[in-house]
Amino acid sequence: MKQDFKFHETTIRVRYAETDQMGVVYYANYLVWFEVARTEYFRNLGIEYSGLEKKGIYLVVAEANCRYKAPLKYDDQIRMVTILSYIKSSSLGFKYEIFLGDRLIAIGSTTHAFVNKEKKPVKIPPEVFQALGR
Numbered sequence: 001m002k003q004d005f006k007f008h009e010t011t012i013r014v015r016y017a018e019t020d021q022m023g024v025v026y027y028a029n030y031l032v033w034f035e036v037a038r039t040e041y042f043r044n045l046g047i048e049y050s051g052l053e054k055k056g057i058y059l060v061v062a063e064a065n066c067r068y069k070a071p072l073k074y075d076d077q078i079r080m081v082t083i084l085s086y087i088k089s090s091s092l093g094f095k096y097e098i099f100l101g102d103r104l105i106a107i108g109s110t111t112h113a114f115v116n117k118e119k120k121p122v123k124i125p126p127e128v129f130q131a132l133g134r
Helices: 030-042 049-054 126-131
Strands: 007-013 056-067 077-087 091-100 101-115
Touching: 007 030, 030 056, 030 091, 030 101, 030 126, 049 056
Parallel strands: none
Antiparallel strands: 007 077, 056 101, 077 091, 091 101
């Protein structure tokens, strides 16, 4: 059963390879997790990046931000909340919240543009608009 188009949760466990010499998660891995969460958000709606790419449509990251509130360590089980923050004719944005239990660990956002093979902006495909409840 599909969830609400505005909201999705993904759970992962921190892998040892994602930590640094100090034993905490390396900062750039949060952006990787945003991608994992966003991919699962779309997959939950029946949209796969590979299907869009076969049509010559790509979803590029135009901006990414993350604010770290507390560290994570190896084997922590985290919950990532992905929220659709806006949608326009050829772009959209997401907000992310990462939790360890009930504690907010990090917040972030990404802005994306839909482009063709020539990297020129294109309108969001109708099937994506429909899946997003628009």
